[in-house]
Amino acid sequence: xxxxxxxxxxxxxxxxxxxxxxxxxxxxxxxxxxxxxxxxxxxxxxxxxxxxxxxxxxxxxxxxxxxxxxxxxxxxxxxxxxxxxxxxxxxxxxxxxxxxxxxxxxxxxxxxxxxxxxxxxxxxxxxxxxxxxxxxxxxxxxxxxxxxxxxxxxxxxxxxxxxxxxxxxxxxxxxxxxxxxxxxxxxxxxxxxxxxxxxxxxxxxxxxxxxxxxxxxxxxxxxxxxxxxxxxxxxxxxxxxxxxxxxxxxxxxxxxxxxxxxxxxxxxxxxxxxxxxxxxxxxxxxxxxxxxxxxxxxxxxxxxxxxxxxxxxxxxxxxxxxxxxxxxxxxxxxxxxxxxxxxxxxxxxxxxxxxxxxxxxxxxxxxxxxxxxxxxxxxxxxxxxxxxxxxxxxxxxxxxxxxxxxxxxxxxxxxxxxxxxxxxxxxxxxxxxxxxxxxxxxxxxxxxxxxxxxxxxxxxxxxxxxxxxxxxx
Numbered sequence: 001x002x003x004x005x006x007x008x009x010x011x012x013x014x015x016x017x018x019x020x021x022x023x024x025x026x027x028x029x030x031x032x033x034x035x036x037x038x039x040x041x042x043x044x045x046x047x048x049x050x051x052x053x054x055x056x057x058x059x060x061x062x063x064x065x066x067x068x069x070x071x072x073x074x075x076x077x078x079x080x081x082x083x084x085x086x087x088x089x090x091x092x093x094x095x096x097x098x099x100x101x102x103x104x105x106x107x108x109x110x111x112x113x114x115x116x117x118x119x120x121x122x123x124x125x126x127x128x129x130x131x132x133x134x135x136x137x138x139x140x141x142x143x144x145x146x147x148x149x150x151x152x153x154x155x156x157x158x159x160x161x162x163x164x165x166x167x168x169x170x171x172x173x174x175x176x177x178x179x180x181x182x183x184x185x186x187x188x189x190x191x192x193x194x195x196x197x198x199x200x201x202x203x204x205x206x207x208x209x210x211x212x213x214x215x216x217x218x219x220x221x222x223x224x225x226x227x228x229x230x231x232x233x234x235x236x237x238x239x240x241x242x243x244x245x246x247x248x249x250x251x252x253x254x255x256x257x258x259x260x261x262x263x264x265x266x267x268x269x270x271x272x273x274x275x276x277x278x279x280x281x282x283x284x285x286x287x288x289x290x291x292x293x294x295x296x297x298x299x300x301x302x303x304x305x306x307x308x309x310x311x312x313x314x315x316x317x318x319x320x321x322x323x324x325x326x327x328x329x330x331x332x333x334x335x336x337x338x339x340x341x342x343x344x345x346x347x348x349x350x351x352x353x354x355x356x357x358x359x360x361x362x363x364x365x366x367x368x369x370x371x372x373x374x375x376x377x378x379x380x381x382x383x384x385x386x387x388x389x390x391x392x393x394x395x396x397x398x399x400x401x402x403x404x405x406x407x408x409x410x411x412x413x414x415x416x417x418x419x420x421x422x423x424x425x426x427x428x429x430x431x432x433x434x435x436x437x438x439x440x441x442x443x444x445x446x447x448x449x450x451x452x453x454x455x456x457x458x459x460x461x462x463x464x465x466x467x468x469x470x471x472x473x
Contacts, residue, residue, distance in 0.1 A: 006354025034399030272452030404471025
Protein backbone atom coordinates (compact mmCIF):
# COMPACT_ATOMS: atom_id res chain seq x y z
CA UNK A 1 0.00 0.00 0.00
CA UNK A 2 1.05 3.61 -0.54
CA UNK A 3 0.77 5.91 2.44
CA UNK A 4 0.16 9.59 1.68
CA UNK A 5 3.11 11.89 2.22
CA UNK A 6 2.86 14.38 5.04
CA UNK A 7 2.30 17.27 2.62
CA UNK A 8 -0.44 15.42 0.72
CA UNK A 9 -2.17 14.43 3.96
CA UNK A 10 -1.99 18.05 5.11
CA UNK A 11 -4.04 19.15 2.09
CA UNK A 12 -6.79 16.83 3.29
CA UNK A 13 -6.65 18.10 6.88
CA UNK A 14 -6.78 21.74 5.79
CA UNK A 15 -9.98 21.32 3.79
CA UNK A 16 -13.01 23.04 5.31
CA UNK A 17 -16.48 23.91 3.94
CA UNK A 18 -14.99 27.22 2.76
CA UNK A 19 -11.37 26.31 2.10
CA UNK A 20 -11.48 23.80 -0.76
CA UNK A 21 -8.27 22.01 -1.71
CA UNK A 22 -8.82 21.27 -5.39
CA UNK A 23 -7.25 22.66 -8.55
CA UNK A 24 -8.66 22.85 -12.08
CA UNK A 25 -7.39 23.34 -15.60
CA UNK A 26 -9.73 24.43 -18.38
CA UNK A 27 -8.78 23.80 -22.02
CA UNK A 28 -10.64 25.51 -24.87
CA UNK A 29 -10.87 23.24 -27.94
CA UNK A 30 -11.49 24.09 -31.59
CA UNK A 31 -12.90 21.00 -33.38
CA UNK A 32 -13.32 22.80 -36.74
CA UNK A 33 -10.84 20.56 -38.55
CA UNK A 34 -12.04 17.35 -36.87
CA UNK A 35 -15.25 16.20 -38.55
CA UNK A 36 -15.94 13.32 -36.17
CA UNK A 37 -15.31 15.19 -32.91
CA UNK A 38 -18.04 14.53 -30.35
CA UNK A 39 -18.70 14.03 -26.66
CA UNK A 40 -18.62 10.26 -27.19
CA UNK A 41 -15.22 10.47 -28.90
CA UNK A 42 -13.88 12.67 -26.07
CA UNK A 43 -15.04 10.18 -23.43
CA UNK A 44 -13.51 7.31 -25.41
CA UNK A 45 -10.20 9.20 -25.47
CA UNK A 46 -10.25 9.60 -21.69
CA UNK A 47 -11.09 5.93 -21.26
CA UNK A 48 -8.26 4.70 -23.48
CA UNK A 49 -5.74 6.84 -21.55
CA UNK A 50 -6.74 5.60 -18.10
CA UNK A 51 -3.89 3.09 -18.01
CA UNK A 52 -1.47 6.00 -18.52
CA UNK A 53 -2.88 7.79 -15.47
CA UNK A 54 -2.96 5.09 -12.78
CA UNK A 55 -3.53 7.55 -9.92
CA UNK A 56 -6.91 8.35 -11.42
CA UNK A 57 -8.05 4.86 -10.35
CA UNK A 58 -6.87 5.31 -6.75
CA UNK A 59 -9.02 6.33 -3.85
CA UNK A 60 -8.38 7.05 -0.20
CA UNK A 61 -8.70 4.66 2.69
CA UNK A 62 -8.53 6.36 6.05
CA UNK A 63 -7.10 4.92 9.23
CA UNK A 64 -9.72 4.38 11.96
CA UNK A 65 -10.12 7.48 14.15
CA UNK A 66 -7.65 9.32 11.84
CA UNK A 67 -4.76 8.01 13.92
CA UNK A 68 -2.41 7.95 10.94
CA UNK A 69 -2.17 9.28 7.40
CA UNK A 70 -4.55 7.70 4.84
CA UNK A 71 -3.32 5.27 2.19
CA UNK A 72 -4.02 5.05 -1.52
CA UNK A 73 -5.81 1.91 -2.68
CA UNK A 74 -7.07 0.74 -6.04
CA UNK A 75 -10.77 1.47 -6.58
CA UNK A 76 -11.94 -2.02 -7.51
CA UNK A 77 -15.37 -0.59 -8.40
CA UNK A 78 -13.94 2.19 -10.57
CA UNK A 79 -16.53 3.62 -12.96
CA UNK A 80 -15.29 6.30 -15.33
CA UNK A 81 -18.76 7.72 -15.81
CA UNK A 82 -18.97 8.69 -12.12
CA UNK A 83 -16.26 11.25 -12.86
CA UNK A 84 -17.65 12.71 -16.09
CA UNK A 85 -20.03 15.67 -16.34
CA UNK A 86 -21.60 17.19 -19.45
CA UNK A 87 -23.21 20.64 -19.34
CA UNK A 88 -24.18 23.41 -21.72
CA UNK A 89 -22.86 26.95 -21.42
CA UNK A 90 -25.46 29.77 -21.59
CA UNK A 91 -25.50 31.90 -24.73
CA UNK A 92 -23.52 33.56 -26.21
CA UNK A 93 -20.92 31.13 -24.85
CA UNK A 94 -18.13 33.66 -24.45
CA UNK A 95 -15.40 33.90 -21.84
CA UNK A 96 -17.67 35.33 -19.14
CA UNK A 97 -20.28 32.56 -19.51
CA UNK A 98 -17.56 29.89 -19.51
CA UNK A 99 -15.91 31.47 -16.47
CA UNK A 100 -19.26 31.40 -14.68
CA UNK A 101 -19.47 27.65 -15.29
CA UNK A 102 -15.90 27.20 -14.05
CA UNK A 103 -16.81 29.19 -10.94
CA UNK A 104 -19.67 26.79 -10.21
CA UNK A 105 -17.38 23.79 -10.75
CA UNK A 106 -14.84 25.21 -8.30
CA UNK A 107 -17.42 26.00 -5.61
CA UNK A 108 -17.84 22.56 -4.02
CA UNK A 109 -15.44 19.87 -2.73
CA UNK A 110 -14.78 16.50 -4.33
CA UNK A 111 -16.34 13.25 -3.11
CA UNK A 112 -13.71 11.46 -1.01
CA UNK A 113 -15.36 8.04 -1.37
CA UNK A 114 -14.16 7.76 -4.98
CA UNK A 115 -10.96 8.83 -6.82
CA UNK A 116 -10.49 12.55 -6.30
CA UNK A 117 -11.05 14.02 -9.75
CA UNK A 118 -13.72 15.07 -12.26
CA UNK A 119 -13.75 15.74 -15.99
CA UNK A 120 -16.26 18.28 -17.29
CA UNK A 121 -17.32 18.68 -20.92
CA UNK A 122 -18.72 22.17 -21.61
CA UNK A 123 -20.54 22.68 -24.90
CA UNK A 124 -22.39 25.60 -26.42
CA UNK A 125 -19.35 27.88 -26.62
CA UNK A 126 -19.14 30.54 -29.30
CA UNK A 127 -17.84 29.50 -32.73
CA UNK A 128 -18.75 25.85 -32.04
CA UNK A 129 -15.88 25.46 -29.59
CA UNK A 130 -15.99 23.30 -26.50
CA UNK A 131 -14.14 23.36 -23.21
CA UNK A 132 -13.00 20.57 -20.96
CA UNK A 133 -12.24 21.09 -17.29
CA UNK A 134 -10.10 18.68 -15.29
CA UNK A 135 -10.67 19.17 -11.56
CA UNK A 136 -8.51 17.27 -9.07
CA UNK A 137 -7.60 17.37 -5.40
CA UNK A 138 -4.28 18.91 -4.44
CA UNK A 139 -3.34 15.75 -2.50
CA UNK A 140 -3.41 13.90 -5.84
CA UNK A 141 -1.30 16.25 -7.97
CA UNK A 142 0.41 19.63 -7.80
CA UNK A 143 0.17 22.24 -10.56
CA UNK A 144 3.29 21.08 -12.41
CA UNK A 145 2.18 17.44 -12.26
CA UNK A 146 -1.25 18.54 -13.47
CA UNK A 147 0.33 20.32 -16.43
CA UNK A 148 2.43 17.26 -17.25
CA UNK A 149 -0.77 15.23 -17.19
CA UNK A 150 -1.73 17.13 -20.35
CA UNK A 151 1.07 15.33 -22.17
CA UNK A 152 -0.68 12.06 -21.31
CA UNK A 153 -4.24 13.05 -22.20
CA UNK A 154 -3.34 15.27 -25.15
CA UNK A 155 -1.59 14.60 -28.47
CA UNK A 156 1.00 16.43 -30.57
CA UNK A 157 -1.00 15.95 -33.76
CA UNK A 158 -4.70 15.66 -34.61
CA UNK A 159 -4.64 12.01 -35.69
CA UNK A 160 -2.10 10.65 -33.25
CA UNK A 161 -2.15 6.88 -32.69
CA UNK A 162 -3.01 5.49 -29.28
CA UNK A 163 0.20 5.49 -27.21
CA UNK A 164 1.67 2.23 -26.04
CA UNK A 165 0.63 1.28 -22.54
CA UNK A 166 3.50 0.96 -20.04
CA UNK A 167 4.44 -2.49 -18.73
CA UNK A 168 5.29 -1.17 -15.27
CA UNK A 169 2.40 1.17 -14.47
CA UNK A 170 2.42 2.45 -10.90
CA UNK A 171 -0.04 0.65 -8.65
CA UNK A 172 -1.46 1.57 -5.27
CA UNK A 173 -0.98 -1.92 -3.88
CA UNK A 174 -3.27 -4.19 -1.95
CA UNK A 175 -6.05 -2.90 0.28
CA UNK A 176 -5.21 -3.29 3.97
CA UNK A 177 -7.90 -4.01 6.51
CA UNK A 178 -8.93 -1.30 8.96
CA UNK A 179 -7.53 -3.45 11.76
CA UNK A 180 -4.15 -3.65 10.04
CA UNK A 181 -4.07 0.11 9.55
CA UNK A 182 -4.98 0.63 13.19
CA UNK A 183 -2.18 -1.66 14.33
CA UNK A 184 0.34 0.00 12.01
CA UNK A 185 -0.54 3.39 13.52
CA UNK A 186 0.26 2.30 17.08
CA UNK A 187 4.05 2.74 17.00
CA UNK A 188 4.04 6.05 15.04
CA UNK A 189 1.52 7.48 17.52
CA UNK A 190 3.69 6.53 20.47
CA UNK A 191 6.43 8.61 18.85
CA UNK A 192 4.20 11.66 18.28
CA UNK A 193 5.45 13.59 21.37
CA UNK A 194 9.06 13.00 20.29
CA UNK A 195 8.28 14.07 16.71
CA UNK A 196 6.52 17.21 17.92
CA UNK A 197 9.49 18.10 20.13
CA UNK A 198 11.86 17.54 17.21
CA UNK A 199 9.63 19.61 14.95
CA UNK A 200 9.67 22.47 17.46
CA UNK A 201 13.48 22.38 17.54
CA UNK A 202 13.77 22.26 13.75
CA UNK A 203 11.30 25.12 13.41
CA UNK A 204 13.28 27.20 15.92
CA UNK A 205 16.52 26.60 14.00
CA UNK A 206 14.79 27.54 10.78
CA UNK A 207 13.52 30.70 12.42
CA UNK A 208 17.04 31.65 13.49
CA UNK A 209 18.28 31.00 9.95
CA UNK A 210 15.47 33.12 8.50
CA UNK A 211 16.07 36.10 10.78
CA UNK A 212 19.81 35.85 10.21
CA UNK A 213 19.34 35.88 6.46
CA UNK A 214 16.87 38.75 6.64
CA UNK A 215 19.40 40.90 8.51
CA UNK A 216 21.92 40.37 5.70
CA UNK A 217 19.74 41.81 2.91
CA UNK A 218 17.16 44.58 2.53
CA UNK A 219 15.07 43.00 -0.23
CA UNK A 220 13.12 40.40 1.76
CA UNK A 221 9.36 40.49 2.18
CA UNK A 222 8.15 41.21 5.72
CA UNK A 223 6.97 38.31 7.86
CA UNK A 224 4.46 40.25 9.94
CA UNK A 225 2.65 43.53 9.52
CA UNK A 226 1.57 42.95 5.93
CA UNK A 227 -0.87 45.48 4.48
CA UNK A 228 -4.46 44.30 4.41
CA UNK A 229 -6.58 44.44 1.25
CA UNK A 230 -10.27 43.79 0.68
CA UNK A 231 -9.52 40.16 -0.22
CA UNK A 232 -7.41 39.48 2.88
CA UNK A 233 -10.40 38.47 4.97
CA UNK A 234 -12.51 35.47 5.92
CA UNK A 235 -13.61 33.55 2.82
CA UNK A 236 -16.85 31.75 2.05
CA UNK A 237 -17.59 28.66 -0.09
CA UNK A 238 -18.44 30.52 -3.31
CA UNK A 239 -15.87 31.06 -6.04
CA UNK A 240 -15.50 33.39 -9.00
CA UNK A 241 -13.11 32.90 -11.90
CA UNK A 242 -11.86 35.21 -14.62
CA UNK A 243 -9.10 34.91 -17.16
CA UNK A 244 -7.13 36.85 -19.73
CA UNK A 245 -4.16 36.24 -22.05
CA UNK A 246 -1.00 38.14 -22.99
CA UNK A 247 1.80 37.47 -25.47
CA UNK A 248 4.78 35.32 -24.45
CA UNK A 249 6.86 37.18 -27.05
CA UNK A 250 6.15 40.40 -25.15
CA UNK A 251 7.06 38.73 -21.84
CA UNK A 252 10.39 37.60 -23.33
CA UNK A 253 11.04 41.04 -24.84
CA UNK A 254 10.58 42.69 -21.44
CA UNK A 255 12.76 40.02 -19.84
CA UNK A 256 15.57 40.76 -22.31
CA UNK A 257 15.21 44.54 -22.16
CA UNK A 258 15.45 44.68 -18.36
CA UNK A 259 17.77 41.67 -17.92
CA UNK A 260 15.41 39.88 -15.51
CA UNK A 261 13.71 36.48 -15.32
CA UNK A 262 10.39 35.53 -16.94
CA UNK A 263 8.93 34.97 -13.48
CA UNK A 264 9.97 38.51 -12.49
CA UNK A 265 7.98 39.85 -15.46
CA UNK A 266 4.95 37.75 -14.43
CA UNK A 267 5.19 39.13 -10.89
CA UNK A 268 5.59 42.69 -12.19
CA UNK A 269 2.53 42.38 -14.45
CA UNK A 270 0.54 41.05 -11.49
CA UNK A 271 1.85 43.83 -9.25
CA UNK A 272 0.87 46.50 -11.77
CA UNK A 273 -2.63 45.07 -12.16
CA UNK A 274 -3.19 44.81 -8.39
CA UNK A 275 -1.84 48.32 -7.83
CA UNK A 276 -4.15 49.76 -10.50
CA UNK A 277 -7.14 47.85 -9.14
CA UNK A 278 -6.59 49.06 -5.57
CA UNK A 279 -5.95 52.63 -6.78
CA UNK A 280 -9.24 52.59 -8.68
CA UNK A 281 -10.98 51.77 -5.38
CA UNK A 282 -8.88 54.26 -3.42
CA UNK A 283 -7.53 51.35 -1.35
CA UNK A 284 -3.84 51.17 -2.27
CA UNK A 285 -1.87 50.62 0.96
CA UNK A 286 1.40 52.47 1.56
CA UNK A 287 3.29 49.25 2.27
CA UNK A 288 3.95 46.85 -0.64
CA UNK A 289 1.84 43.73 -1.14
CA UNK A 290 3.51 40.35 -0.68
CA UNK A 291 2.94 37.33 -2.93
CA UNK A 292 3.44 33.69 -2.14
CA UNK A 293 5.27 32.16 -5.09
CA UNK A 294 5.19 28.34 -5.36
CA UNK A 295 8.41 26.88 -6.72
CA UNK A 296 8.90 23.34 -7.98
CA UNK A 297 11.37 21.14 -6.11
CA UNK A 298 11.05 18.47 -8.80
CA UNK A 299 14.37 17.08 -10.03
CA UNK A 300 15.17 17.30 -13.73
CA UNK A 301 13.56 14.42 -15.60
CA UNK A 302 11.15 13.62 -12.77
CA UNK A 303 7.73 13.21 -14.38
CA UNK A 304 6.00 11.55 -11.42
CA UNK A 305 2.45 12.61 -10.60
CA UNK A 306 3.09 13.86 -7.07
CA UNK A 307 3.35 17.06 -5.04
CA UNK A 308 6.87 18.49 -5.04
CA UNK A 309 6.61 22.18 -4.25
CA UNK A 310 7.97 24.77 -1.86
CA UNK A 311 6.90 28.37 -1.32
CA UNK A 312 8.74 31.67 -1.18
CA UNK A 313 7.43 35.11 -0.23
CA UNK A 314 8.22 37.97 -2.61
CA UNK A 315 7.45 41.65 -2.14
CA UNK A 316 5.56 42.96 -5.18
CA UNK A 317 6.85 46.52 -4.60
CA UNK A 318 3.38 47.98 -5.22
CA UNK A 319 4.54 51.10 -3.37
CA UNK A 320 6.69 52.01 -6.41
CA UNK A 321 4.77 53.99 -9.04
CA UNK A 322 7.17 53.65 -11.98
CA UNK A 323 6.66 50.24 -13.69
CA UNK A 324 10.32 49.91 -14.77
CA UNK A 325 11.65 50.65 -11.28
CA UNK A 326 9.05 48.28 -9.83
CA UNK A 327 10.21 45.46 -12.12
CA UNK A 328 13.86 46.03 -11.21
CA UNK A 329 13.04 45.94 -7.51
CA UNK A 330 10.92 42.80 -7.92
CA UNK A 331 13.94 41.17 -9.57
CA UNK A 332 16.04 41.97 -6.48
CA UNK A 333 13.22 40.84 -4.20
CA UNK A 334 12.93 37.52 -6.05
CA UNK A 335 16.67 36.84 -5.83
CA UNK A 336 16.62 37.55 -2.11
CA UNK A 337 13.52 35.39 -1.57
CA UNK A 338 15.07 32.52 -3.50
CA UNK A 339 18.25 32.79 -1.45
CA UNK A 340 16.25 32.72 1.76
CA UNK A 341 14.21 29.75 0.55
CA UNK A 342 17.38 27.80 -0.27
CA UNK A 343 18.89 28.69 3.11
CA UNK A 344 15.70 27.57 4.85
CA UNK A 345 15.50 24.31 2.89
CA UNK A 346 19.08 23.56 3.91
CA UNK A 347 17.62 23.32 7.42
CA UNK A 348 15.56 20.21 6.72
CA UNK A 349 12.25 19.98 8.51
CA UNK A 350 9.47 17.46 8.27
CA UNK A 351 6.05 18.58 7.17
CA UNK A 352 3.63 19.09 10.05
CA UNK A 353 1.55 16.49 8.21
CA UNK A 354 4.30 13.95 8.90
CA UNK A 355 4.75 15.11 12.49
CA UNK A 356 1.21 15.14 13.83
CA UNK A 357 -1.51 12.53 13.14
CA UNK A 358 -4.52 13.64 11.07
CA UNK A 359 -6.74 13.38 14.17
CA UNK A 360 -4.77 16.16 15.85
CA UNK A 361 -4.63 18.32 12.72
CA UNK A 362 -8.31 17.81 11.86
CA UNK A 363 -9.42 18.77 15.36
CA UNK A 364 -7.21 21.85 15.32
CA UNK A 365 -8.43 23.04 11.90
CA UNK A 366 -12.10 22.42 12.75
CA UNK A 367 -11.78 24.22 16.06
CA UNK A 368 -10.06 27.21 14.44
CA UNK A 369 -12.54 27.31 11.57
CA UNK A 370 -15.63 26.83 13.72
CA UNK A 371 -14.59 29.54 16.16
CA UNK A 372 -13.73 32.00 13.41
CA UNK A 373 -10.15 32.25 14.64
CA UNK A 374 -8.79 30.88 11.35
CA UNK A 375 -10.28 33.81 9.47
CA UNK A 376 -8.84 36.27 11.98
CA UNK A 377 -5.24 35.02 11.77
CA UNK A 378 -2.94 37.74 10.37
CA UNK A 379 -2.17 37.09 6.73
CA UNK A 380 1.32 35.95 5.77
CA UNK A 381 0.79 36.76 2.09
CA UNK A 382 -1.64 38.98 0.22
CA UNK A 383 -2.03 36.66 -2.75
CA UNK A 384 -0.41 33.75 -4.56
CA UNK A 385 1.18 34.21 -7.99
CA UNK A 386 1.98 30.83 -9.53
CA UNK A 387 3.76 30.43 -12.87
CA UNK A 388 3.30 26.96 -14.40
CA UNK A 389 5.19 26.06 -17.59
CA UNK A 390 2.95 24.62 -20.26
CA UNK A 391 3.59 23.09 -23.69
CA UNK A 392 5.43 25.40 -26.14
CA UNK A 393 3.81 23.61 -29.09
CA UNK A 394 0.20 22.99 -30.23
CA UNK A 395 -1.63 20.12 -28.55
CA UNK A 396 -4.79 18.26 -29.53
CA UNK A 397 -7.50 16.31 -27.78
CA UNK A 398 -9.51 13.73 -29.71
CA UNK A 399 -8.53 15.59 -32.89
CA UNK A 400 -9.54 19.07 -31.67
CA UNK A 401 -6.86 21.74 -31.31
CA UNK A 402 -6.37 23.45 -27.95
CA UNK A 403 -6.60 27.25 -28.34
CA UNK A 404 -6.15 28.25 -24.70
CA UNK A 405 -5.47 26.67 -21.30
CA UNK A 406 -6.72 28.52 -18.22
CA UNK A 407 -5.86 27.42 -14.66
CA UNK A 408 -8.04 27.71 -11.58
CA UNK A 409 -6.53 27.28 -8.14
CA UNK A 410 -6.95 27.50 -4.38
CA UNK A 411 -7.82 30.50 -2.26
CA UNK A 412 -7.46 30.29 1.49
CA UNK A 413 -8.53 31.92 4.72
CA UNK A 414 -7.35 35.56 4.79
CA UNK A 415 -6.19 35.24 1.16
CA UNK A 416 -9.21 35.34 -1.11
CA UNK A 417 -7.34 35.84 -4.41
CA UNK A 418 -5.16 33.46 -6.43
CA UNK A 419 -3.33 34.29 -9.66
CA UNK A 420 -2.06 31.32 -11.67
CA UNK A 421 -0.55 31.63 -15.15
CA UNK A 422 0.26 28.93 -17.66
CA UNK A 423 2.30 29.33 -20.84
CA UNK A 424 1.08 27.75 -24.06
CA UNK A 425 2.85 28.18 -27.42
CA UNK A 426 3.13 31.97 -27.86
CA UNK A 427 0.68 33.00 -25.14
CA UNK A 428 0.47 33.30 -21.39
CA UNK A 429 -2.99 32.37 -20.10
CA UNK A 430 -3.79 34.00 -16.76
CA UNK A 431 -6.43 32.54 -14.44
CA UNK A 432 -7.80 34.43 -11.44
CA UNK A 433 -9.77 32.76 -8.65
CA UNK A 434 -11.42 34.70 -5.83
CA UNK A 435 -14.23 34.87 -3.32
CA UNK A 436 -16.94 36.94 -5.07
CA UNK A 437 -18.02 38.41 -1.74
CA UNK A 438 -14.56 39.97 -1.41
CA UNK A 439 -13.93 40.82 -5.10
CA UNK A 440 -17.28 41.23 -6.87
CA UNK A 441 -15.64 42.83 -9.93
CA UNK A 442 -12.96 40.24 -10.71
CA UNK A 443 -13.24 40.86 -14.48
CA UNK A 444 -12.23 44.48 -13.91
CA UNK A 445 -9.08 43.19 -12.24
CA UNK A 446 -8.42 40.66 -15.01
CA UNK A 447 -8.64 43.35 -17.70
CA UNK A 448 -5.87 45.29 -15.94
CA UNK A 449 -3.25 42.61 -16.68
CA UNK A 450 -2.85 43.50 -20.40
CA UNK A 451 -2.68 47.17 -19.40
CA UNK A 452 0.06 46.37 -16.88
CA UNK A 453 2.02 44.57 -19.59
CA UNK A 454 1.54 47.55 -21.94
CA UNK A 455 2.97 49.86 -19.26
CA UNK A 456 6.11 47.69 -19.05
CA UNK A 457 6.39 47.60 -22.85
CA UNK A 458 6.22 51.39 -22.92
CA UNK A 459 8.76 51.70 -20.11
CA UNK A 460 11.17 49.50 -22.07
CA UNK A 461 10.51 51.41 -25.32
CA UNK A 462 9.32 48.11 -26.86
CA UNK A 463 6.35 49.37 -28.83
CA UNK A 464 2.75 48.26 -28.63
CA UNK A 465 1.77 44.87 -27.10
CA UNK A 466 1.34 41.96 -29.48
CA UNK A 467 -2.25 40.99 -30.18
CA UNK A 468 -3.09 37.56 -28.75
CA UNK A 469 -5.48 35.26 -30.60
CA UNK A 470 -8.82 34.93 -28.83
CA UNK A 471 -9.16 31.38 -27.52
CA UNK A 472 -12.87 31.57 -28.32
CA UNK A 473 -12.29 32.57 -31.95
